[in-house]
Amino acid sequence: MSRTVVSKRSSWPRWARRGLMENIATAIIAIGFLMLFQHFALSLYTYSFITMLAGTVMFIIVSKFPE
Amino acid sequence: MLNRTADNVARATPEPLARKIRGISDKGLAWLFISPTILLLLAINIFPLFWAIYLSFTNYRANRPNEVVKNLGLSNYQRILGDQDIWIAMQTTAHFVFWTILLQTVIGFTLAWLIDRKFRGHAFWTTIILVPMMLSPAVVGNFWRFLYEPQIGLFSYVISFVTGIPPTNVQMLSNVELAPWAIIIVDTWMWTPYVMLICLAGLRSIPEYIYEAAEVDRASNWRQFWSITLPMALPFIMLAVLFRGIENFKMFDMVNLLTGGGPGSTTEVASITLKRQAFESWRTGYSSAFAIILFVAVFGLANIYVKALNKVKQR
Amino acid sequence: MSLTTAHSVVAPSANSKRIAGVIIVAYALISIVPLLWIFATSFKTPPDSIAYPPKIVFQPSLEGYCNLFTTRTRQTPEYINSLGPATGLCDETVRKRNMVIAGPSNFVPRFVNSLIIAFGSTFCAVFLGTLSAYGFSRFKVPLADDLLFFILSTRFMPPIAVAIPIYLMYRELGLSDTALGMILLYTAVNVSLAVWLLKGFIDEIPREYEEAAMIDGYTRLQAFWRTVLPQATTGIAATAIFCLIFAWNEYAFAALLTSGTAQTAPPFIPTIIGEGGQDWPAVAAGTTIFLVPILVFTILLRKQLLRGITFGAVRK
Numbered sequence: 001m002s003r004t005v006v007s008k009r010s011s012w013p014r015w016a017r018r019g020l021m022e023n024i025a026t027a028i029i030a031i032g033f034l035m036l037f038q039h040f041a042l043s044l045y046t047y048s049f050i051t052m053l054a055g056t057v058m059f060i061i062v063s064k065f066p067e
Numbered sequence: 068m069l070n071r072t073a074d075n076v077a078r079a080t081p082e083p084l085a086r087k088i089r090g091i092s093d094k095g096l097a098w099l100f101i102s103p104t105i106l107l108l109l110a111i112n113i114f115p116l117f118w119a120i121y122l123s124f125t126n127y128r129a130n131r132p133n134e135v136v137k138n139l140g141l142s143n144y145q146r147i148l149g150d151q152d153i154w155i156a157m158q159t160t161a162h163f164v165f166w167t168i169l170l171q172t173v174i175g176f177t178l179a180w181l182i183d184r185k186f187r188g189h190a191f192w193t194t195i196i197l198v199p200m201m202l203s204p205a206v207v208g209n210f211w212r213f214l215y216e217p218q219i220g221l222f223s224y225v226i227s228f229v230t231g232i233p234p235t236n237v238q239m240l241s242n243v244e245l246a247p248w249a250i251i252i253v254d255t256w257m258w259t260p261y262v263m264l265i266c267l268a269g270l271r272s273i274p275e276y277i278y279e280a281a282e283v284d285r286a287s288n289w290r291q292f293w294s295i296t297l298p299m300a301l302p303f304i305m306l307a308v309l310f311r312g313i314e315n316f317k318m319f320d321m322v323n324l325l326t327g328g329g330p331g332s333t334t335e336v337a338s339i340t341l342k343r344q345a346f347e348s349w350r351t352g353y354s355s356a357f358a359i360i361l362f363v364a365v366f367g368l369a370n371i372y373v374k375a376l377n378k379v380k381q382r
Numbered sequence: 383m384s385l386t387t388a389h390s391v392v393a394p395s396a397n398s399k400r401i402a403g404v405i406i407v408a409y410a411l412i413s414i415v416p417l418l419w420i421f422a423t424s425f426k427t428p429p430d431s432i433a434y435p436p437k438i439v440f441q442p443s444l445e446g447y448c449n450l451f452t453t454r455t456r457q458t459p460e461y462i463n464s465l466g467p468a469t470g471l472c473d474e475t476v477r478k479r480n481m482v483i484a485g486p487s488n489f490v491p492r493f494v495n496s497l498i499i500a501f502g503s504t505f506c507a508v509f510l511g512t513l514s515a516y517g518f519s520r521f522k523v524p525l526a527d528d529l530l531f532f533i534l535s536t537r538f539m540p541p542i543a544v545a546i547p548i549y550l551m552y553r554e555l556g557l558s559d560t561a562l563g564m565i566l567l568y569t570a571v572n573v574s575l576a577v578w579l580l581k582g583f584i585d586e587i588p589r590e591y592e593e594a595a596m597i598d599g600y601t602r603l604q605a606f607w608r609t610v611l612p613q614a615t616t617g618i619a620a621t622a623i624f625c626l627i628f629a630w631n632e633y634a635f636a637a638l639l640t641s642g643t644a645q646t647a648p649p650f651i652p653t654i655i656g657e658g659g660q661d662w663p664a665v666a667a668g669t670t671i672f673l674v675p676i677l678v679f680t681i682l683l684r685k686q687l688l689r690g691i692t693f694g695a696v697r698k
Contacts, residue, residue, distance in 0.1 A: 029367040037161035046148045056367040100517035104510045111570035112536040115547030184394040186403035195410040201680040205633030209652040219432045268696045317540035320633040341542045358543030369538040380695045
């Protein structure tokens, strides 16, 4: 499922390439999970859902970005 | 033999249908082939999902269908995400997910690493090891209740025999401390073979020449393990960990049958809470919101899983 | 030279092989004990099954199987003596416990439900899956990657979360507690696996076969029937077995959405009770009958297992 959308010489900014952004999204989802699963602060648990949702939406969007 | 089957199949194709489809372009045919699946999934998975999203904003109760449904906005979500009890259910889930994955990965990888030595008869014994993971978690999990029974259960008997604890005191399922571990043991027993199988594939995907090169460089076995075996097998381990993580995050059948969430609520994982709210208290709107929260969590992991899947596929 | 390589990982030494073998065999034997215990318990009498210490050597009996297939009522010895001679082995066994067979139990109907639902949904899932997999494998489908991900992602939905709206939907449509409803649901869950697995299998069949057939004057569809399908038989069979095993083993949906007429065996078996608690030999007998088909399939599938559990990604 490799998405080769744009040719090599694209004007797409380097920092917004798919690989990097996907890793960031993955990290956000992982942080959301840690917030969901931790037993230290209720408020972290409260915001875990929105964090996971943000990470997931971001993942879906950035997986459309060129490599 | 093969050709004969082909001819039979071709003859069995209804002629009028074949003639009708003959004129269809490749593109049309592609959609004709794919759309039934998509439609089925839309009807059985996506439509219900949207319905659940709608319900999650209401106070609907499935056992009182005639009552006026009120729109509650986000308050169901606010209540769940501020609820101490559900937070504790999440921690119970976390405890369960963490230990099962840790045990399964360590044991599974070790087994795979040993099997990779290709001793005589390894294929046969591998098949034997794989059997538990193919069985129904519910039906086999149910039987573990018998093995855990104090005194008469085989597991309890063996434990008391080995440790010297009086057999009536080995109460795996009714002891608050032991009940979570009872479930972890069954899950580990059942799913370690899964992790093992994927790890084995990872180990076998490492090309021989890398080891030969390391051998030339006189790298020790220990060194080879840490700098070749483990890193090269890591994508596969990740794949197994992610899949087991998703599955155990939503674990229902085994817990429901072994302890039903008890004693008290010590083994009440998220799915059990959800089932109690949805199908015992009939708070449909509230539990829909909870279902959506769980769904988003699983969907996030599924994205990562598919990414890992593609990484492994490229090997 | 040969001495050093003998100790390398490339060729494990005889000693390390032996140690590995011993550990693996030990693990395999321990992990198989619960299954052997199920099998043994199914041939025990109820008193034997709850003996302390647990009995390894015992007089085999079919009482568990008798209890599994029948419902019984307790009667006075006088009443039992007034009946004619016992009509069969089960009758005889049951009378020894001062009981009379009242009728057949629900096990057979539940088992038949399991068969109908598992085979029905497998057939539908493999049928739809084969078509879609061929579509994705051979044609340029717009957004193919997204559709494939969408298809796979439906498999990850937590069953309890899906069960809530499905319960309401089926209630509206009159599909609650029907075999058709369960077949539709299991088809939807299984089709994702079927598409992914079969796409892998069909990808491996060279396109040249179809192209040759089409040059010979076949249409695309005929080429699909005559060249692709026969070559994909192994893949289709393996996929079917995976779908069958899933539908056969499924518990969460079945427990929440079926209660009577369409109930399958997994939610039924745990409810088998005798007098004063669970009738473990009967449960073990039901479990044994339920597990045997899966054991056979596992052995048939062992070469394809890896592929099945990774959605076709790891082909080895």
